[in-house]
Amino acid sequence: MPELPEVETTRRGIQPHIQGERVTGVVIRQPRLRWPVPPELPDLLRRRKLKSIDRRGKYLLLSFSNGTLLLHLGMSGSLHILPANTAAGRHDHFDLVFGKRCLRLHDPRRFGAVLWTDQPVEEHPLLAKLGPEPLSPDFSGDYLYRLSRGRKVAVKQFIMNGHVVVGVGNIYANEALYRAGILPTRRCGSLSRKRCERLAQAIREILSTAIEAGGTTLQDFVQADGQPGYFAQELQVYGRQGEACPGCGRPVRQKTLGQRSSYYCSYCQH
DNA sequence: AAATTCTCCTGAAGGC
Protein backbone atom coordinates (compact mmCIF):
# COMPACT_ATOMS: atom_id res chain seq x y z
CA MET A 1 0.00 0.00 0.00
CA PRO A 2 1.69 3.14 -1.18
CA GLU A 3 2.38 5.59 1.59
CA LEU A 4 4.10 8.91 1.23
CA PRO A 5 7.60 7.46 0.80
CA GLU A 6 6.39 5.12 -1.92
CA VAL A 7 4.61 7.95 -3.71
CA GLU A 8 7.67 10.18 -3.49
CA THR A 9 9.86 7.31 -4.71
CA THR A 10 7.46 6.83 -7.58
CA ARG A 11 7.62 10.53 -8.42
CA ARG A 12 11.41 10.49 -8.50
CA GLY A 13 11.41 7.27 -10.48
CA ILE A 14 9.14 8.40 -13.30
CA GLN A 15 10.19 12.05 -13.50
CA PRO A 16 13.44 11.67 -15.46
CA HIS A 17 11.71 9.57 -18.09
CA ILE A 18 8.73 11.77 -18.94
CA GLN A 19 9.20 15.31 -17.65
CA GLY A 20 9.50 17.69 -20.58
CA GLU A 21 8.11 15.07 -22.96
CA ARG A 22 5.05 15.53 -25.13
CA VAL A 23 1.90 13.40 -24.83
CA THR A 24 1.23 11.40 -27.98
CA GLY A 25 -1.63 9.31 -26.66
CA VAL A 26 -3.96 8.62 -23.74
CA VAL A 27 -5.46 5.19 -23.16
CA ILE A 28 -8.34 4.66 -20.75
CA ARG A 29 -9.04 0.94 -20.42
CA GLN A 30 -10.97 0.96 -17.15
CA PRO A 31 -12.45 4.35 -16.23
CA ARG A 32 -14.00 3.06 -13.01
CA LEU A 33 -11.51 4.00 -10.34
CA ARG A 34 -12.32 5.86 -7.14
CA TRP A 35 -13.96 8.44 -9.36
CA PRO A 36 -14.53 8.00 -13.09
CA VAL A 37 -11.51 8.85 -15.21
CA PRO A 38 -12.55 11.96 -17.20
CA PRO A 39 -13.39 10.77 -20.73
CA GLU A 40 -12.18 14.07 -22.21
CA LEU A 41 -8.58 13.47 -21.08
CA PRO A 42 -7.33 12.39 -24.53
CA ASP A 43 -8.54 15.69 -25.97
CA LEU A 44 -7.26 17.77 -23.07
CA LEU A 45 -3.77 16.26 -23.19
CA ARG A 46 -3.34 15.96 -26.94
CA ARG A 47 0.20 17.06 -27.89
CA ARG A 48 0.69 18.76 -24.52
CA LYS A 49 4.13 18.87 -22.97
CA LEU A 50 4.48 17.59 -19.39
CA LYS A 51 6.01 20.50 -17.51
CA SER A 52 6.65 18.99 -14.08
CA ILE A 53 5.69 16.28 -11.62
CA ASP A 54 5.03 17.34 -8.06
CA ARG A 55 3.59 15.68 -5.01
CA ARG A 56 1.09 16.90 -2.42
CA GLY A 57 0.48 14.33 0.30
CA LYS A 58 -0.05 11.14 -1.64
CA TYR A 59 -1.29 12.91 -4.74
CA LEU A 60 0.97 13.18 -7.76
CA LEU A 61 0.45 16.34 -9.77
CA LEU A 62 1.38 16.28 -13.45
CA SER A 63 1.43 19.83 -14.69
CA PHE A 64 0.56 20.83 -18.28
CA SER A 65 0.10 24.25 -19.84
CA ASN A 66 -3.70 23.91 -19.70
CA GLY A 67 -4.16 22.24 -16.31
CA THR A 68 -3.04 19.51 -13.95
CA LEU A 69 -3.51 15.76 -13.94
CA LEU A 70 -3.99 14.44 -10.40
CA LEU A 71 -3.00 10.83 -9.75
CA HIS A 72 -3.57 8.86 -6.57
CA LEU A 73 -2.42 5.26 -6.09
CA GLY A 74 -5.03 4.30 -3.52
CA MET A 75 -3.78 1.23 -1.73
CA SER A 76 -2.81 -1.06 -4.58
CA GLY A 77 -1.82 1.31 -7.36
CA SER A 78 1.56 1.53 -9.05
CA LEU A 79 3.05 3.47 -11.94
CA HIS A 80 5.66 2.18 -14.35
CA ILE A 81 7.53 3.47 -17.35
CA LEU A 82 7.26 0.96 -20.19
CA PRO A 83 7.87 0.76 -23.92
CA ALA A 84 4.75 2.23 -25.50
CA ASN A 85 3.84 -1.00 -27.27
CA THR A 86 3.89 -3.17 -24.13
CA ALA A 87 0.81 -5.37 -23.97
CA ALA A 88 -1.57 -4.38 -21.17
CA GLY A 89 -2.57 -6.90 -18.54
CA ARG A 90 -5.41 -7.19 -16.11
CA HIS A 91 -5.83 -4.01 -13.99
CA ASP A 92 -3.68 -1.89 -16.31
CA HIS A 93 -6.27 0.88 -16.32
CA PHE A 94 -4.62 3.94 -17.76
CA ASP A 95 -1.68 4.89 -20.03
CA LEU A 96 -0.14 8.24 -20.75
CA VAL A 97 1.90 7.74 -23.91
CA PHE A 98 4.99 9.84 -24.63
CA GLY A 99 6.31 8.75 -28.01
CA LYS A 100 8.05 5.41 -27.59
CA ARG A 101 7.52 5.30 -23.81
CA CYS A 102 4.42 5.25 -21.69
CA LEU A 103 3.42 5.81 -18.10
CA ARG A 104 1.08 3.02 -17.03
CA LEU A 105 -1.23 2.93 -14.00
CA HIS A 106 -1.82 -0.54 -12.60
CA ASP A 107 -4.33 -0.81 -9.75
CA PRO A 108 -6.05 -4.10 -8.86
CA ARG A 109 -8.31 -2.69 -6.14
CA ARG A 110 -9.18 0.49 -7.97
CA PHE A 111 -8.99 2.80 -4.97
CA GLY A 112 -6.72 5.03 -7.00
CA ALA A 113 -7.74 8.09 -8.97
CA VAL A 114 -7.02 9.94 -12.22
CA LEU A 115 -8.49 13.43 -12.20
CA TRP A 116 -8.12 16.67 -14.08
CA THR A 117 -8.31 20.31 -13.05
CA ASP A 118 -7.76 23.50 -14.99
CA GLN A 119 -7.87 25.60 -11.81
CA PRO A 120 -4.88 26.39 -9.58
CA VAL A 121 -4.19 22.92 -8.28
CA GLU A 122 -3.86 23.94 -4.64
CA GLU A 123 -7.49 25.06 -4.80
CA HIS A 124 -8.74 21.67 -5.87
CA PRO A 125 -11.32 20.39 -3.35
CA LEU A 126 -9.20 17.32 -2.60
CA LEU A 127 -6.11 19.37 -1.83
CA ALA A 128 -7.38 22.68 -0.47
CA LYS A 129 -7.88 21.59 3.14
CA LEU A 130 -4.95 19.22 3.52
CA GLY A 131 -2.60 19.59 6.45
CA PRO A 132 1.11 20.39 6.10
CA GLU A 133 3.69 18.15 4.49
CA PRO A 134 5.35 16.13 7.28
CA LEU A 135 8.83 16.92 5.97
CA SER A 136 8.20 20.65 5.69
CA PRO A 137 8.97 23.27 8.34
CA ASP A 138 5.21 23.79 8.80
CA PHE A 139 5.04 20.43 10.55
CA SER A 140 6.45 20.37 14.06
CA GLY A 141 5.84 19.19 17.59
CA ASP A 142 4.50 22.60 18.43
CA TYR A 143 2.02 22.37 15.54
CA LEU A 144 0.83 18.95 16.73
CA TYR A 145 0.56 20.19 20.29
CA ARG A 146 -1.52 23.23 19.42
CA LEU A 147 -3.83 21.39 17.03
CA SER A 148 -4.49 18.52 19.41
CA ARG A 149 -5.58 20.64 22.39
CA GLY A 150 -9.14 19.89 23.40
CA ARG A 151 -9.47 16.97 21.06
CA LYS A 152 -10.27 13.48 22.24
CA VAL A 153 -9.51 11.26 19.27
CA ALA A 154 -6.83 8.56 19.59
CA VAL A 155 -3.43 9.91 18.60
CA LYS A 156 -3.08 7.31 15.86
CA GLN A 157 -6.26 8.45 14.17
CA PHE A 158 -5.19 12.05 14.72
CA ILE A 159 -1.90 11.68 12.82
CA MET A 160 -3.60 9.65 10.08
CA ASN A 161 -6.06 12.48 9.47
CA GLY A 162 -5.01 14.26 6.28
CA HIS A 163 -6.35 17.53 7.62
CA VAL A 164 -3.79 17.30 10.43
CA VAL A 165 -0.79 16.13 8.43
CA VAL A 166 -0.62 14.43 5.05
CA GLY A 167 0.99 11.19 4.06
CA VAL A 168 0.99 9.25 7.33
CA GLY A 169 -0.73 5.97 6.52
CA ASN A 170 -1.41 2.99 8.72
CA ILE A 171 2.01 1.38 8.48
CA TYR A 172 4.12 4.41 9.26
CA ALA A 173 1.64 5.65 11.88
CA ASN A 174 2.24 2.44 13.80
CA GLU A 175 5.99 2.66 13.34
CA ALA A 176 6.19 6.32 14.30
CA LEU A 177 4.17 5.78 17.48
CA TYR A 178 6.38 2.86 18.42
CA ARG A 179 9.48 4.94 17.87
CA ALA A 180 8.01 7.79 19.90
CA GLY A 181 6.95 5.46 22.76
CA ILE A 182 3.32 6.52 22.52
CA LEU A 183 0.33 4.14 22.67
CA PRO A 184 -1.83 4.39 19.55
CA THR A 185 -4.94 4.65 21.72
CA ARG A 186 -3.72 7.62 23.75
CA ARG A 187 -6.04 10.63 23.44
CA CYS A 188 -4.19 13.20 21.39
CA GLY A 189 -5.29 16.05 23.65
CA SER A 190 -3.51 14.47 26.62
CA LEU A 191 -0.05 14.49 25.05
CA SER A 192 2.51 16.83 26.56
CA ARG A 193 4.34 19.32 24.40
CA LYS A 194 7.47 17.24 24.80
CA ARG A 195 5.78 14.07 23.61
CA CYS A 196 4.30 15.91 20.62
CA GLU A 197 7.80 17.01 19.74
CA ARG A 198 9.00 13.43 19.98
CA LEU A 199 6.14 12.25 17.82
CA ALA A 200 6.75 14.84 15.12
CA GLN A 201 10.41 13.90 15.10
CA ALA A 202 9.56 10.20 14.83
CA ILE A 203 7.24 10.84 11.88
CA ARG A 204 9.89 12.88 10.09
CA GLU A 205 12.57 10.25 10.68
CA ILE A 206 10.42 7.29 9.67
CA LEU A 207 9.31 8.94 6.44
CA SER A 208 12.65 10.35 5.41
CA THR A 209 14.44 7.07 6.11
CA ALA A 210 11.89 5.24 3.99
CA ILE A 211 12.30 7.74 1.15
CA GLU A 212 16.06 7.27 1.23
CA ALA A 213 15.63 3.51 1.13
CA GLY A 214 13.26 3.83 -1.83
CA GLY A 215 15.86 5.74 -3.72
CA THR A 216 17.97 2.64 -4.09
CA THR A 217 15.34 0.89 -6.19
CA LEU A 218 14.49 3.64 -8.65
CA GLN A 219 15.66 1.62 -11.62
CA ASP A 220 12.78 -0.78 -11.05
CA PHE A 221 10.36 1.76 -12.47
CA VAL A 222 11.43 1.07 -16.01
CA GLN A 223 10.73 -2.63 -15.66
CA ALA A 224 7.37 -4.32 -15.90
CA ASP A 225 7.85 -6.33 -12.74
CA GLY A 226 9.51 -3.66 -10.64
CA GLN A 227 8.47 -3.22 -7.06
CA PRO A 228 9.13 0.41 -6.22
CA GLY A 229 10.84 -0.07 -2.90
CA TYR A 230 7.73 -0.72 -0.85
CA PHE A 231 8.52 -1.53 2.76
CA ALA A 232 12.21 -1.19 2.12
CA GLN A 233 12.39 0.08 5.66
CA GLU A 234 12.65 -2.43 8.45
CA LEU A 235 9.30 -2.46 10.22
CA GLN A 236 9.54 -2.80 14.00
CA VAL A 237 5.96 -3.60 14.93
CA TYR A 238 3.67 -3.46 11.88
CA GLY A 239 2.27 -6.89 11.08
CA ARG A 240 4.27 -8.50 13.87
CA GLN A 241 1.66 -9.40 16.47
CA GLY A 242 2.96 -12.04 18.82
CA GLU A 243 6.59 -11.43 17.88
CA ALA A 244 9.07 -10.03 20.36
CA CYS A 245 9.21 -6.26 20.74
CA PRO A 246 12.71 -5.18 19.61
CA GLY A 247 13.00 -3.02 22.71
CA CYS A 248 11.89 -5.28 25.56
CA GLY A 249 11.12 -8.70 24.10
CA ARG A 250 7.51 -8.72 25.18
CA PRO A 251 5.00 -9.76 22.51
CA VAL A 252 3.77 -7.12 20.08
CA ARG A 253 0.04 -6.63 20.44
CA GLN A 254 -2.55 -6.02 17.80
CA LYS A 255 -5.77 -4.11 18.24
CA THR A 256 -8.30 -2.67 15.83
CA LEU A 257 -8.71 1.06 16.17
CA GLY A 258 -11.01 2.98 13.89
CA GLN A 259 -11.25 0.00 11.53
CA ARG A 260 -7.49 -0.14 11.15
CA SER A 261 -4.99 -2.56 12.64
CA SER A 262 -2.73 -1.12 15.30
CA TYR A 263 0.44 -2.82 16.45
CA TYR A 264 2.22 -1.75 19.59
CA CYS A 265 4.14 -2.76 22.69
CA SER A 266 2.13 -2.12 25.82
CA TYR A 267 5.34 -1.91 27.86
CA CYS A 268 7.44 0.42 25.69
CA GLN A 269 4.53 2.61 24.65
CA HIS A 270 2.30 4.55 27.02
C1' DA B 1 -16.25 21.47 14.50
C1' DA B 2 -15.13 16.95 15.66
C1' DA B 3 -15.72 12.20 15.64
C1' DT B 4 -17.50 8.01 13.75
C1' DT B 5 -19.19 4.98 10.28
C1' DC B 6 -19.77 3.67 5.57
C1' DT B 7 -18.06 2.89 1.06
C1' DC B 8 -15.50 1.69 -3.06
C1' DC B 9 -12.58 -3.07 -4.79
C1' DT B 10 -9.94 -7.49 -5.39
C1' DG B 11 -6.44 -10.75 -3.93
C1' DA B 12 -4.92 -13.48 -0.25
C1' DA B 13 -5.75 -16.49 3.41
C1' DG B 14 -8.39 -19.63 6.07
C1' DG B 15 -12.08 -23.14 6.78
C1' DC B 16 -14.33 -27.16 5.34
Place this chain on the structure above:
DNA sequence: TGCCTTCAGGAGAATT
Protein backbone atom coordinates in the same frame (compact mmCIF):
# COMPACT_ATOMS: atom_id res chain seq x y z
C1' DT C 1 -9.24 -29.27 -5.74
C1' DG C 2 -12.53 -25.93 -5.07
C1' DC C 3 -15.89 -23.10 -3.17
C1' DC C 4 -17.20 -19.91 0.30
C1' DT C 5 -16.19 -16.40 3.85
C1' DT C 6 -13.43 -12.96 5.88
C1' DC C 7 -10.25 -9.37 5.88
C1' DA C 8 -7.19 -5.50 4.69
C1' DG C 9 -6.87 -0.81 3.66
C1' DG C 10 -6.71 5.26 1.63
C1' DA C 11 -9.50 8.52 2.41
C1' DG C 12 -13.64 11.01 0.89
C1' DA C 13 -18.71 10.98 1.85
C1' DA C 14 -22.29 10.56 4.84
C1' DT C 15 -23.94 10.60 9.36
C1' DT C 16 -24.12 11.60 14.23
